[in-house]
Amino acid sequence: MSRVYNFSAGPSMLPEPVLQKAAAEMMDYEGSGQSVMEMSHRSKVYDGIIQGAQALLREVMGVPDNYKVLFLQGGASSQFAAVPMNLMVKNRKADYVLSGQFSTKAFQEACRYGDAKAVASSKGDNFSHIPEIDKSLCRPDADYFHICLNNTIYGTLWHQLPDTGGVPLVADISSCILSEPLDVSRFGLLYAGAQKNVAPAGLTIVIVREDLIGEALEGTPTMFQYDVMAKNDSMYNTPPCWSIYMCKLVLEWIKNDIGGLEKMGQRNAAKAQLLYDFLDQSKLFKPCARKDSRSMMNVTFVTGDADLDAKFVKEAASAGFVNLKGHRSVGGMRASIYNAMPVEGIEKLVAFMKAFEGGNG
Numbered sequence: 001m002s003r004v005y006n007f008s009a010g011p012s013m014l015p016e017p018v019l020q021k022a023a024a025e026m027m028d029y030e031g032s033g034q035s036v037m038e039m040s041h042r043s044k045v046y047d048g049i050i051q052g053a054q055a056l057l058r059e060v061m062g063v064p065d066n067y068k069v070l071f072l073q074g075g076a077s078s079q080f081a082a083v084p085m086n087l088m089v090k091n092r093k094a095d096y097v098l099s100g101q102f103s104t105k106a107f108q109e110a111c112r113y114g115d116a117k118a119v120a121s122s123k124g125d126n127f128s129h130i131p132e133i134d135k136s137l138c139r140p141d142a143d144y145f146h147i148c149l150n151n152t153i154y155g156t157l158w159h160q161l162p163d164t165g166g167v168p169l170v171a172d173i174s175s176c177i178l179s180e181p182l183d184v185s186r187f188g189l190l191y192a193g194a195q196k197n198v199a200p201a202g203l204t205i206v207i208v209r210e211d212l213i214g215e216a217l218e219g220t221p222t223m224f225q226y227d228v229m230a231k232n233d234s235m236y237n238t239p240p241c242w243s244i245y246m247c248k249l250v251l252e253w254i255k256n257d258i259g260g261l262e263k264m265g266q267r268n269a270a271k272a273q274l275l276y277d278f279l280d281q282s283k284l285f286k287p288c289a290r291k292d293s294r295s296m297m298n299v300t301f302v303t304g305d306a307d308l309d310a311k312f313v314k315e316a317a318s319a320g321f322v323n324l325k326g327h328r329s330v331g332g333m334r335a336s337i338y339n340a341m342p343v344e345g346i347e348k349l350v351a352f353m354k355a356f357e358g359g360n361g
């Protein structure tokens with residue numbers, strides 16, 4: 001068996017021990033005589049899985065007791081609408097920072113439900129950094145303040161959270177969830193599609209402070225109402241059963257094999273450092289994100305020559321380093337190095353890049 005190093009931005013690699021455990025349990029989950037994909041979500045055995053996943057997520061992320069953890073569907077993109085429908089309800093106002101494509105989409109969606117305001121943007125610099133915020137533009141009576149913590153397409157990360165005063169901070173953490181410790185109590189709401197760092201696609205995680213779950217806007221579909229989902233323990237309808245099971249296995253891997261988020265963060269920082277150190281001294285490859293905004297999960301770089309970029313992506317794929325092509329909207333290259341990417345994958349990629357530079361410099 002030969003597995004590639006998959007640098008895809010998502011869906012992405014899963015830890016090998018997790019895939020092996022899932023394979024071993026495929027035909028007969030813990031003596032139930034069936035696979036997790038086949039069992040009733042109302043069964044006792046499945047209840048153990050979903051409750052276990054939730055308890056582990058709380059433990060690993062240190063989620064305070066006054067927060068609900070919801071297992072939803074529809075991807076992070078559905079939350080672009082669900083967040084305003086549920087939270088933009090008191091003053092019908094919310095402030096958004098535009099730091100890339102996803103935060104822009106979130107903002108555009110919010111505009112459909114109330115008075116959403118873009119208070120800062122780095123679009124003029126092709127989103128190569130986290131924008132500076134002019135506090136005088138932010139509204140103290142906004143229902144929430146929205147950011148995208150890690151910008152998957154541009155390879156940038158908020159290294160310091162904005163001070164929003166009393167306004168609840170809402171963050172899209174799709175591409176950095178579980179990558180390092182995060183102080184959940186600083187946020188009113190966190191959301192993430194699972195397919196980058198948590199599980200296969202199909203599961204969307206929402207972590208929301210209880211007091212923010214209230215009456216949703218008139219006309220909000222039942223499936224989008226946080227209070228309905230919270231009251232029903234994410235089981236108002238059939239949840240994404242298999243994805244939740246895989247999420248549980250990934251959390252067990254982080255807790256038991258890695259040793260928790262502190263360790264996970266150290267490991268990810270070391271991995272990113274390897275790649276950025278190489279890029280910083282390379283004569284051929286140039287990193288795209290501004291130094292103070294660099295992401296630990298998505299590393300973007302270019303040669304400056306589109307044909308050479310394409311040649312690199314093609315030769316890398318033949319050598320077993322797949323999905324290094326940058327997002328279709330920005331070009332160049334992007335190495336997504338989520339939790340499951342082993343350090344050897346990056347060491348070998350850097351060796352390959354050195355050799356490519358030697359042959360094309």
Ligand SMILES: *Cc1c(COP(=O)(O)O)cnc(C)c1O
Nearest residue numbers: 075076077102152172174175193
């Ligand atoms: C991938 C991604 C999304 C889109 O997620 P879907 O689950 O496909 O809707 C949104 N935000 C960020 C930061 C992402 O990385």
